[in-house]
Amino acid sequence: MRRGSINTALAPASLVLGAAALALALSLSLLRSDDSAQAVEFGRISATVIPPDGPRRDLCLLHAETPRQIQRGLMGVTDRALGGCDGMAFTFSADTTGPFWMRNTPLPLSIAYFDAKGRLVSTADMKPCGDHPRCPLYPPAREYRLAVEAPRGQLPGLGIVPGARLVLGERGCDPGPRLTRTAGA
Structure with missing residues (x-):
């Protein structure tokens, strides 16, 4: 050798x-x-809704912007007050047509899709769905860049009506208390 x-x-x-x-x-x-x-945290972001008629409405939204935050969303949240926030904003870096779903989301929600210029694209009311992969999908009417979820039925009270525009702020807002999630969610 x-x-x-x-x-x-x-x-x-x-x-x-x-x-x-x-x-x-x-x-x-x-x-x-x-x-x-299981411990995904969300920032907060200020936003202004500009309805076609009526006064502007300033909002404080939970902010999902990373892939992990967007995937998690409001899964497991049981607090209808959303920890003092008006809803959750999902922001995307490019236009998308991807639908949302309600897997592991016990709280009934409404969703509003907005285009890159902040114009309302479409809305939908979404039903809670358990932990299974056959939950209904809620697609937008066309491409969007931003989506806002709020407890079901609350979009009109936030000024999110046909013809509305949404402008995200560059600052956070008062975070309020933490969200309540169901066990294991």
């Missing part, structure tokens, strides 16, 4: 063992990150 041939023969085995250890460590870290998804 030549010198170094043993190391060369063992190299593929050590690479396989190293790759397996790396894969195991990565899998464990992903499991931990799934557990932390």
Whole structure:
């Protein structure tokens, strides 16, 4: 045997063992990150609704802007007062037509979709749905850039009516108390 041939023969085995250890460590870290998804926090953002008739309305909205926040939304929330906020704003970096759904969302909600210029696209009332993948989908009438969810029936009281526009502020707003979620949500 030549010198170094043993190391060369063992190299593929050590690479396989190293790759397996790396894969195991990565899998464990992903499991931990799934557990932390239970603790998604949301910022708050001010907004102004400009209805076609009537006074402007200043809102304080929970703000979902990261993919994890957008995916989580109001799942598990039971507090109809939304911790003192008027609703939740979902902001996207590009126009989308993706529908919303109510999986694991016990609170009945209404949704309003707005285009990139803040013009109301469409609204829908959404029914609670349990923990199963066959929950109804609520698509917009056309592309949108921003969506606002509020407890069902409250959109008109927020000034969100046909012809309304929504302008997001660049500042936060009074956060109020924390949201209440159901256990395990």
